Amino acid sequence: MTDQQDQLLKPVARYYGARFREFGAVARGVDWNSAESQELRFAQLCNVLPPDGSFSVCDIGCGYGALLHYLQARYRDFRYLGIDIAEEMVDAARARNGSDGRSLFEVGSTPSAPTDYCIASGIFNVRLKTPDAAWKNHIERSLSAMSRNSIKGFAFNCLTSYSDPERMRSELYYADPCELFELCKRSLSKDVALLHDYGLYEFTILVRKGR
Secondary structure, X not given: OOHHHHHXXXXXXXXXXXXXXXXXOXXXXXXXXXXXXXXXXXXXXXXXXXXXXXXXXXXXXOOOOHHHHHHHOOOOOEEEEEEEOOHHXXXXXXXXXXXXOOEEEEEOOOOOOOEEEEEEOOOOOEOOOOOHHHHHHHHHHHHHHHHHOEEEEEEEEEEEOOOOHHHOOOOEOEEOHHHHHHHHHHHOOOEEEEEOOOOOOEEEEEEEOOO
């Protein structure tokens, strides 16, 4: 993490740490409204994964490890690396999942080693007081890092700029889905999908590589 990223993400780490201390290892503890919406997001993101066969995956912004539990229920042969900028989250994830030999958790914002796939759920939503231009630059740098650290593909979601204005909050960032689709399509892969039809005020982008 660069010094600039460190200064940008420190307040975000404190924000999520406070949410976790207030609500614990549940969806609200990672700033989602419900477990149902959290699982719906996972379903969209996991469209990038193969339906069968073995794979490795890095969960960027892993929280307390909810995605790992989702994967355990649906996939048999995978290796999982979870990373998060909030130490409280990583400590909780290790305590909850220490017996799973397929999983490893680390504090950080980028993977320590490449995996077949990277998945990032919600990491671009909370920008607090960071200006739009700086946060947009952060997202673009993060997507480049995800591309470098994924062998077969990656997936991420963002709050959508098509949200109803009265529901938008100043501390959150609402991205333009068409703009990020074009960025991924022109710069990162020819095989890109935009999902914006699953009933939440957000979108998911899937980027597949080498097909």
